[in-house]
Structures are given as structure tokens and as C-alpha cells.
Amino acid sequence: MGYAWGKHGVQQCFPQLTEVVEIEQAMNDENVNQIYGHFVPCSHLAILVTFAEQCGIEMAPLLRKHGLSVESVSTPGARIAAAQYAQLLLDVDSLTDDAGFWFRFGQQLDFTAYDVLGQVMLSCDTLRQAMHLLAKYYQLISCGSELVCVETDGSLSIHIYRQGDIEARASFIRSELLVSVIFNGILVALPDRGEKLRFEFDYRQPEYASLYYQYLNRNCVFSAPQSKIILPAEYLACPGLYPNPVMLKILVKQCDQLLDQLLGHRSISAQVRTQIAAIPGHYPTAISVAQKIGLSPRTLSRRLKAQGTTFQLLMNEVKTQRAVNYLQTTDLSIEEVATMVGFSDAANFRRAFVSWTGMLPSVYRSAQG
Template identity: 30%
Template sequence: MKGRNLQYDIYQRLLSCMEKAGVSPEQLLNRAYKKGLSVGKCLSVGDDTKFSGLDIMYLLEAAEELSGDTALAMRIGQQINIESYGTFGFALMTCATQRDAIYLLERYKRIFSGPPWQIVEQDKDLTLRVNCDGLSAKQTQMTSELCFSQLASIGKTLHGLKNKNRMPGTNPIEKVEIEFTYPEPPHADLYIDIFPAKIAFNRDSNQIHFPAKFLDMPVKTANPFDYIVFKQQCAELLSNLDNSEKITAAVRVLLIQSAGSFLKIGEVADQLGISERTVRRRLNAESTSFCHTLDEIRNLLAREYLTQTELIVAEIAHLLGYEETANFRRAFKRWNGLSPSQYRNGKYDNSRLLGMIT
């Protein structure tokens, strides 16, 4: 799996809406360029185009003017489903609780140029606040509508609650509170349809408040084993944002993505579009090797499995591609200076491990 260009996905959905309104891509882009769109004045926009958050605002403003649909940002946000987030979306689906998913959303939002969220903690409750600094009043409203409607779409997938035909007071999401800084818009009825929560306008911040009861709800697709792998994929993708030229980072991502059936070096080379010899040479130039990098990933996942799950050592060995558990035990002892059981029981010294394989 790869990191997803979420902003480009939003752009594609905008194009679809504009097509239905009889607006061409050229018309949309030309209007957005006049507002300040910064992706370059060539109409050949591709899936590698990097739209900024402000670019999306210019596109939304242009689209609203051309279509006359004042609720366009909310409609687009509702179309952004969890699959739109790629690897990150799968990571969200494997979280144990809503709280875990929100923290993951905040930690790895750079992967997909996600919404400008800020977490505010209040005892066991959480507030997600949208940062609209420097935006006009119209852009603030569109940003808030886009962000909150996306969040509502994700939430429907994660908690699986049906809001209709439930007894009052039995749905934890009814305790959620959403506030907006702007006055009630003409399409306020759409807010009620999308957000089954208490809604207030003309407030100090654009934010959503989650009570502990909601945050502690389980995610219906939770999977602690897949969560470990997907979380590591997110970490590697985030690291790659700052190390895009390093072959080691690219190899690590591919190995984590193939966890359970690790790619061989030739397969990694094919994925990268270079020869196996080039992979070896470039890894050597970065003072590492394919075998060492594979051991790093195996050790990284092994530690997570040992501390975050109740899998027995034999099962962990199998997940990491070892046919014999004894071989895994020897490898883990070599990497960390202690056995898997000792590590699981907390008998490790973090300062010592810093000098080991990872």
C-alpha cells in the first residue's frame, strides 16, 4: 500500500460534481487560478500533483461560484470515505477504540496532507479543533464543513452506528458537540443530516467535542495484529517525507507492506523499477544491506507483537516468516541480547537496545 494523495482525491470528486453541473475542468481551474491556485498554470493536472490546503480552498470557492451549490464542501467531504486515506485508512480501521483512531489521525496527518486538526485534552474527554488561521470568513466555513463532514464519513465506518430508529439516549454520538464560529448557513438542514450531534453556531472555535463515553467505544473492525503492521507503515511513510531520496527508506516501506510474506530483494527491485544490483549498491552507499534492513523490520515488528499482543512466540515467528521457532528465538537474542520471553516480561534495558540492530 502507498500513501494517498488525499487532496488530489478531493480534486477528482470536485471534477465529478462540476461535470454534473456542466462545468469543465478548464473552467474550474481557470477560475481557481484567478483566486491564487499555486499548482502551476498548466491544465494537465495528474495524480502526483501536490495541492496545498489553500489550493483546495481556491478550488472549492471556484466550484461553488460556478455551480451555485453553497453546500458543496460538505457534499465533497461526505464522499471522502476511509479508503480515500490509503494505508492510513486501513490503520484507522484496525484501531481498538475511537480514541486510538483520533490520536492516530493527529499523529500521522502529514502522510495524506490531512485536515489542520489540533487536539485539546480535557480530563478523559477530547476536543478536535480546526486551525483556520489566515483564512477568510468564507474559507473558514468551507474548511470547517469539509473537515467535519470528512470526519463524520470516517466515523460511520469506524463505529458502525445507525443513527435512525434508535431509542433516544442510547447512541453515544448524541453526546458529541460541534461548534462553528460562523452564523447558521442557509443549508443548516444538511448539518443535521450529516452530524447526529448537538450543533451550535457563532461560537469561539470550529471544533468537535468528544466525551469519554464516545471515545471508549470499540472500532467495529479492530484488529490488534494488523494494527501493528499498518501503524509501522504509517511511521515509515511519515519518515519518508523527510528522506524521500534514501533507498533504505523505500526498502523499509516495501518490507513492512509485505509483512507476513516478506519480499525478496529481486521483488523489491522490481517494485522500485531498478535492478537488484542497483538496490544492493545504493544500500551499501547508505552503510546498510538488504539482509540488515530485513532484520531491522523483523525486529521492529517482533517487539511490537511481544509487547502489544498476546500471541505466543511460535505464532510471532510464523508471522515474521520463520519456519522454525528456534531460528526466530536465536535471531531475536542476537538482535536484542535477550530472549523473546525476557523482552515480553519487561527485562530489557532501553539504553542498551539503542546500540542493537535498531
């Protein structure tokens, strides 16, 4: 699976263009940038329509409810508002009794469903380069997740951080789909079936876990502190599917401009929250965050105050959300949860959790059943 490069490949993402050189001209088109900065590709939906109907779900009426049609979501380059996409997933979810529906659907997806970012992935020289660029630009198409690429001891890990209410059904669905897309995308570049990949999930083992072990591999761990995919060193130098340095340079420039515009529309508090949450278990200082978003610490403090918040309040929000997630969806001990949210002492964590939620972490966990 993958795009064919040349004129046809370009038109998959830019159907209005007929020459590669025109992509660079289109980068200055404000309308194109706005469209790509605020919506996500319909590619997933087009594949979902076919898969859902094979499973007995009639999709045409559901699409009409959202002002869409099979033809509109199947148009190359079509995009949809992120919130509408999330609601469509929930609407489909309400029509199936198959608990493993989304995991099986994810097996139909790969990088080609990622639009411009998909072409970036397929144009890379190596798998290492593809993973770093995926993490860097993923927020262009994200509906509620952040990716962080970390290399340690020769291996590379893609950390998946789910934003918002991660206990919500939509968050879980998107997480399963994201893991499937990444797995399918890198699988074609590997000399084996990814037997040495390791998968960790920040939720309890589902009733259909056998599908995970069958499709991914036996190296699956549930109730982990953080969802991530770990690639061993020997995989990182594997060549890309369609290495194309010229195309990659053009597409990376496009993604850089789209990312700049997207971040320009995000509030300072949202940018700070993203930086704080970037690497679970590691919490940056206000000074380091200010440097990353191009502000002085004093200016950062002033702008956050103007938005009715502070760096410490945002830090507490991230830690509260993360602690609640660990208590709800994993079997980590209170001591382990304390460590993951930045406390060296469980007693201090308990006091902080009470101040955040009004109850002890053990009581909160028991109340969740």
C-alpha cells in the same frame, strides 16, 4: 465504505507493491517519502469530479487548466500539490451558486479519502485510538489545518485549528470538508447515528444551517471560540471498522517516517508557531515549546533570531490572528475574546489589540460589517 484489507487494500495506497512485507522495504525509498511528504491525496478530487458533474459543473476543462485529467486524479495513490488542490477548490466554488455545495459534497467523503492515513484510521482497535492517530498524523495531508486531540472528563474532543487567513473562502471550504470526513469516518463505528456527538464551529451560522442539523444532528453550535467535534466517553471504546494490529504497526511506522521528514523541511519558526497555536486558549512557554521540538531554550532563541523573529513575536502573531478570527466570524463578546487569546483582563487585551492592528477590537469588528 472502506478498503478491503490484504493485497488489494495495500495496493490502494501502494499500487506498485504486491506483498505487505514490501511496504517496510519501501519506507526507505527516499522518493516515496518525498512524494508523500509534500503532496496531498487526489482521492477527494476524484470524488469531487463525479459530484460536481452531477451538479452540472463540467470538470474536464477545469482539470486541464491545472495540467490534470479525470484519469490522472482517479489513479490509486495519485497526489497533488497542496496549493494546487486549494486553487482547484476555489475554481470549482466560482462555478456554483449553491451555497451548501461543499457541505453536501462532504457527505460523499470518509476516511478512505485519506490515503495512507485513512488505512491507519480503519486499522485501529478502537475509536479512541483512531482519533489520537488522526490528530497526530493529520498534518501529512493537511492543506491548512491542525488537529489537536484532547480528553477531559471522559469525553474526547478533536479541535480544528485553521491556519493562515481563516476568513478566506478556501479555509472555510476545507473546514466544512474536514468535519464531514471525520463525521462520516466515525459514524460507521457507532451503534447509533452519532446522536450524542456535539459539533462546535468557529464561524457564524450559514444560511444553509438546516443541512448541518439534518445531516449531523441538532447538537451544532455556531460562533464558538474554536471548531471541534466532541465524542462522549461511551463512543470511545467502539471497535474500529477493520482492526488489524499487524497492518497498523506497519502503517504507523510509515507515517512516523513521513512526519519526521515533513517536519525536517519546516522552519523552526513554523514549528514554534504550530506549538503555540496547538490548543486555543492555552499558550505554552518558550521552555515547554523548546522541549517539544527537541531544542534547548537558548538554541531555540538563537535559531529564531537567525530567522528574524522571536518567540514573543510569534506568540503575538498567533494571538492577533486568533483575535481577528473571533471578531470577524463569531459573536463572542470582547471579554470572551480576550480570555480566548490569553488575557485575564479585557483592558489589557484592548491595549494589545491596538498595538497589533492600530484600532480597538470593537472598532475592528464594526469595520468588518
